[in-house]
Amino acid sequence: MDEKLPTNNIIETEIPMGTVHPAALEPYKVRFFVEDEIIQEAEITIGVNHRGIERIMEGLPVQKANSLTEKICGICSNSHIWNSCRTAEIGLDIEIPERATYIRVIMGELERLHSHFLYLAHGCEVLAHETFSMRVFYLREIVMELLAMIGGNRVQYGCSVLGGVRPRCELDANKIQRLKDDMDKLEGGLSDFADRFVADPIVLSRITGVGVLPQKQAIKLAVTGPSLRATGIARDLRTTMFEYDNFDYNIVTQQDGDVKSNLLMRVLESFESIKIIRQAIANIPDGKLVNNDWDMVDTEDIAESYIEVPRGTLYHSYALETGRIRHCIIRTPSMANIGAMQYACIGNHLTDGQLCIVQCDPCFTCTDRAIEVIRR
Structure with missing residues (x-):
């Protein structure tokens, strides 16, 4: 006769998921360590998407390297080429025409909309x-068509160039009118979605109190972007970018740091993006699109640029030698945010594990450039 097992016997089990999982748009691997189906520890491993873009950029002409940065990610391609051009413009002291600045802001906020909607x-x-x-x-499709109208492509629009924006991205009266009309469509559709979303008790019960990241832990783990603002910290680098000096918008925050707060952050920030785009098309100044009145010189010091992108703070830096890239470093917001989600998983049910991870809107392709050096 079999002996009865002790009722207090708890067995720790490892549950691996990935590298392909239906809840993730990009490949990665996560190991959940559970007791009685409650996550006690999580370990996220990336690296499947690593392509060595920073190494490839080393020695390339700066214009070609800027174009290459768009290939880092299909979702935030505009963010990367904008910041890469911005880095060279800081190093070479290039003044950007005001009209080009407005078009860059419009493209940046359209990309924020399509990213948040995704x-x-x-x-x-x-x-x-x-x-x-x-x-x-359906709402995102409206944004994608606007991006294609301005940049000529639904992905990798190639809008920013050194000194401004490409001539093909000029906004004539017809394009401006379409932007106005589609902002009305987006605002109405988003309001309808938000009203239905917050009124659904089943959805709210699934996301409230799940994947909580406390504010102190978010600061300790250097979380950035909407995932940081979801914990109540009103930090948005657009307030430090000269491109946004002429725009009125609110920095949205939530307080609970859970899945619900992260979802609501993207909804409310999308309304602010619509507000910024409306201001841009209403007040866009006349003038040229590109400033070509500059000389390519060596930059002894490494130029740096920080901007606010849909997921948080994006950092680019490099120096120029005979017009070629040297010492390139790119740091994406998901690098910190993904690590923080390991903490957010703890204490949640196994079935909510993937939900806890994707609440930070992770971009694994953007992040796959870090190398961990282990000294033994």
């Missing part, structure tokens, strides 16, 4: 709510 649609898909997901994908 996050919301995918989040609803993870929640198994296909109707909400398709509603947001």
